[in-house]
Amino acid sequence: xxxxxxxxxxxxxxxTFIILMxxxxxxxxxxxxxxxxxxxxxxxxxxxxxxxxAFDIETVKKILPINYVTMTATGLLLALATASAAIIFDxxxxxxxxxxxxxxxxxxxxLHSAMLFDAGVYLVVVGVTxxxxxxxxxxx
Amino acid sequence: xxxxxxxxxxxxxxxFVPLLFKKFGKIHTGWFVxxxxxxxxxxxxxxxPTTVTGGTLVSEFQWIPSLDISFVSYIDGLxxxxxxxxxxIGALVVLYSIFYLDKHREQLHNFYVYLLMFMTAMxxxxxxxxxxxxxxxxxLTSISSFLLIGYWYTRDxxxxxxxxxxxxxxxxxxxxxxxxxxxxxxxxTYSIRELIPQATxxxxxxxxxxxxxxxxxxxxxxxxxxxxxxxxxDAMEAPTPVSAYLHSATMVKAGLYLxxxxxxxxAISGTWMWLVAGVGLFTMFWGSxxxxxxxxxxxxxxxxxxxxLGLIMSLLGASAAGYHIxxxxxxxxxxxxxxxxxxxxxxxxxxxxxxxxxxxVDHETGxxxxxxxGGLMSLMPISFTVAMIGAFSMAGLPxxxxxxxxxxxxxxxxSLMEFDLFSMDVWGILFPIVAWLGSVFTFIYxxxxxxxxxxxxxxxxxxPKPAHEAPLGxxxxxxxxxxxxxxxxxxxxxxxxxxxxxxxxxxxPFLYNSPDDIKIHVEAWHGFKPEFFMTLGIxxxxxxxxxxxxxxxxxxxxxxxxxxxxxxxxxxxxxxGANRFSGIYMTGFIRSYLVYMFSFVIFIVIGTLFLTDAFAxxxxxxxxxxxxxxxxxxxxVGSTLTILLSKSRLTxxxxxxxxxxxxxxxxxxxxxxxxxxxxxVIETISVALFLLAFYHLPQISRKEERMRFKLGNALxxxxxxxxxxxxxxxxHSQKALxxxxxxxxxxxxxxxxGGNIVNVILVDxxxxxxxxxxxxxxxxxxxxxTMIKLRLTKKEERHENK
Numbered sequence: 036x037x038x039x040x041x042x043x044x045x046x047x048x049x050x051t052f053i054i055l056m057x058x059x060x061x062x063x064x065x066x067x068x069x070x071x072x073x074x075x076x077x078x079x080x081x082x083x084x085x086x087x088x089a090f091d092i093e094t095v096k097k098i099l100p101i102n103y104v105t106m107t108a109t110g111l112l113l114a115l116a117t118a119s120a121a122i123i124f125d126x127x128x129x130x131x132x133x134x135x136x137x138x139x140x141x142x143x144x145x146l147h148s149a150m151l152f153d154a155g156v157y158l159v160v161v162g163v164t165x166x167x168x169x170x171x172x173x174x175x
Numbered sequence: 176x177x178x179x180x181x182x183x184x185x186x187x188x189x190x191f192v193p194l195l196f197k198k199f200g201k202i203h204t205g206w207f208v209x210x211x212x213x214x215x216x217x218x219x220x221x222x223x224p225t226t227v228t229g230g231t232l233v234s235e236f237q238w239i240p241s242l243d244i245s246f247v248s249y250i251d252g253l254x255x256x257x258x259x260x261x262x263x264i265g266a267l268v269v270l271y272s273i274f275y276l277d278k279h280r281e282q283l284h285n286f287y288v289y290l291l292m293f294m295t296a297m298x299x300x301x302x303x304x305x306x307x308x309x310x311x312x313x314x315l316t317s318i319s320s321f322l323l324i325g326y327w328y329t330r331d332x333x334x335x336x337x338x339x340x341x342x343x344x345x346x347x348x349x350x351x352x353x354x355x356x357x358x359x360x361x362x363x364t365y366s367i368r369e370l371i372p373q374a375t376x377x378x379x380x381x382x383x384x385x386x387x388x389x390x391x392x393x394x395x396x397x398x399x400x401x402x403x404x405x406x407x408x409d410a411m412e413a414p415t416p417v418s419a420y421l422h423s424a425t426m427v428k429a430g431l432y433l434x435x436x437x438x439x440x441x442a443i444s445g446t447w448m449w450l451v452a453g454v455g456l457f458t459m460f461w462g463s464x465x466x467x468x469x470x471x472x473x474x475x476x477x478x479x480x481x482x483x484l485g486l487i488m489s490l491l492g493a494s495a496a497g498y499h500i501x502x503x504x505x506x507x508x509x510x511x512x513x514x515x516x517x518x519x520x521x522x523x524x525x526x527x528x529x530x531x532x533x534x535x536v537d538h539e540t541g542x543x544x545x546x547x548x549g550g551l552m553s554l555m556p557i558s559f560t561v562a563m564i565g566a567f568s569m570a571g572l573p574x575x576x577x578x579x580x581x582x583x584x585x586x587x588x589x590s591l592m593e594f595d596l597f598s599m600d601v602w603g604i605l606f607p608i609v610a611w612l613g614s615v616f617t618f619i620y621x622x623x624x625x626x627x628x629x630x631x632x633x634x635x636x637x638x639p640k641p642a643h644e645a646p647l648g649x650x651x652x653x654x655x656x657x658x659x660x661x662x663x664x665x666x667x668x669x670x671x672x673x674x675x676x677x678x679x680x681x682x683x684p685f686l687y688n689s690p691d692d693i694k695i696h697v698e699a700w701h702g703f704k705p706e707f708f709m710t711l712g713i714x715x716x717x718x719x720x721x722x723x724x725x726x727x728x729x730x731x732x733x734x735x736x737x738x739x740x741x742x743x744x745x746x747x748x749x750x751x752g753a754n755r756f757s758g759i760y761m762t763g764f765i766r767s768y769l770v771y772m773f774s775f776v777i778f779i780v781i782g783t784l785f786l787t788d789a790f791a792x793x794x795x796x797x798x799x800x801x802x803x804x805x806x807x808x809x810x811x812v813g814s815t816l817t818i819l820l821s822k823s824r825l826t827x828x829x830x831x832x833x834x835x836x837x838x839x840x841x842x843x844x845x846x847x848x849x850x851x852x853x854x855x856v857i858e859t860i861s862v863a864l865f866l867l868a869f870y871h872l873p874q875i876s877r878k879e880e881r882m883r884f885k886l887g888n889a890l891x892x893x894x895x896x897x898x899x900x901x902x903x904x905x906x907h908s909q910k911a912l913x914x915x916x917x918x919x920x921x922x923x924x925x926x927x928x929g930g931n932i933v934n935v936i937l938v939d940x941x942x943x944x945x946x947x948x949x950x951x952x953x954x955x956x957x958x959x960x961t962m963i964k965l966r967l968t969k970k971e972e973r974h975e976n977k
Binding site for chain 2: 134
């Protein structure tokens, strides 16, 4: 897949960042407004796919030297660890905790252990979709 | 909590093993792993003072409270004894493995992960009070031992042995689960502690005998009793540290543990006593008889393990007789339970050292074939001494631990003759006879093992490697264990008071109230009693037969190997049968599979709709259809038709994307922004993915597809469409129950601290679903890598890609 579309490449450089920012926003907003780890992960993937379409897989690999299999595993571990952490506090598996805190800069913020779990979901979604796309894309 | 946590400590430690293996490649990973059993052992030893007075410790952790499933760690004399064996011998085995497994050539990170997993599983079995979690750990030992036995997975024999052991033990485990479920139905509890007091009521229940037999299936398969023992010799393909651990001290003893643990529940039944004692004793004889047929050092040990397990099993069965005797303290029956536990300890110790010696011989000479070995006595003096101590203990010679428990075994078997319940008075005479015969053969194979390896003529030309003594590190564990063998002989009553009696108390709570009530004093010399003359007979006849072994050993070749042949036939038939059956419907075309799946779903869903009268259309109360909805509908139908009629695939893919986007727009209109967002992104990515995969699709033009094929597909497609429409209409008309969304609306903020219902459901209310979903996603990703990166050979590939 070798393309050399200047228009696409220039636009992509800007758009990718917008999508990535949007993905991060949507991920964090997820607990109160539409969004969450699943959509956030998919959006991130779509940003990377766009990069792949504009440039090629090798270049993108150089920009983002990420092992997506490791990423998937990390996500799974994070999700599992969040769920198991409840055991340490002597409550059944998968009990989430949340609370409201006053943080500098952010003001009153709610912190939720579900966010960590969601981050695991995010990592798995990005990891798996990118694994699939990369493996199929690289295959000759 | 803390006791339950300790069960999982090895499993937690296993998580770090691969990291340690990678980061500290220069240090043998075993040194890190060694810390785990050592710490556990020291901790559990500190619990001894509690159990020695008959005390118990319980700690509980709720796992799935809604199903009443929890991890309960229950420590009494019996579970603590096994726990100490698991951690203590575990530590010695890990130490031995450090020198046995080469850190450069072996995949240590796999090995120790499996081993630690196994350790957790064993600790879980012996400490669980809850039947369901006990079963869980039980099967975990089957799985982890499968991985351990098949550790050298490139060898055919290893894979065969691993599979065989798993097939048989998992089969038994499933039977046992059935027994457990029956028990829990009868007693209305999963807790063993709560079942025991109900024993007298349980025995009258219709299910009782079924539960008994099913549970015994589990115990017999795990403990390699006749006729299930056939997996154990094949499991010897495992690396020797694994054999020493699994097959001397732990996994095979799980069955004995189960029998001992459930004795208070089942002992009241004569069937239990007959089955356990009878099968055990027969296994003892059978194993010892066929041990002499073996040519492989580990093969001999495998059969000897089968035989010794049978011995302990028969004692456990005999101990059930105590339930039916009035003044047990006066009779010799009291010895059965004590002897069972005592011999179990002895066996774990001497068999562990013998396995390690077999491993050392293999490691230092390159072969385990006893016909090629011989005369190693002068070359490997330390190994020889250790082997001799272990084997003499096994043969029941003084001054080694095995002598004491063997004497008690004979006493217990003799006492069965006097037992006059359950037609024991007629058949009871068989018990001492078979026990005596088995002991004679035990004597012979013990000598065969030692003297055919270490004495006789040295044949250096037969050995792949020049023989020499093992490195010091490898000898530490076996030497330590052989010292224990001698120590046990000289301080049997200390072992008896601290380890055996508390365990016997747990096994026979109907006889004793505290370990002090067990009035047994172990003595090496107990006068001119029948068992003394039996022992003399064993030594005399055994020695004579061993002397003439070469003359009659050949006659073993006449015995056909029926049981293994039966297993092989069953496996072969089920294999070919399954292949032939799946060959009918596994066409290799994904389109066929889709047709099966969709037809099945149509059948099930529409069938249920009509059978349960769920299908009712109620067209009142419908929302008005707006302008935009009609526009999108037209776009949707149009793009769907485009897929159907398009000549090229590319058009089809793009049209499919259009369908997805139209649906997303519907979500927008119906105010489901979350779904709309997800749908939009998914469509984008899946179209990109489609285009990527496009290149790989086989070149089949649409004209090649026959009319019949299209007709069938059309039928299925229309069926799916009709089904979905029916379900949608039916669910719309269903007003009997209030919508669940009200519940979420009310609780989402107070219970989960979130505002977005969809997201909160995903990560909190139904977090389990999500966890497993992402696990499935991960598996799919790995699947795709293996499918594409690890290509099949060209020929297979053509078949798969059809």
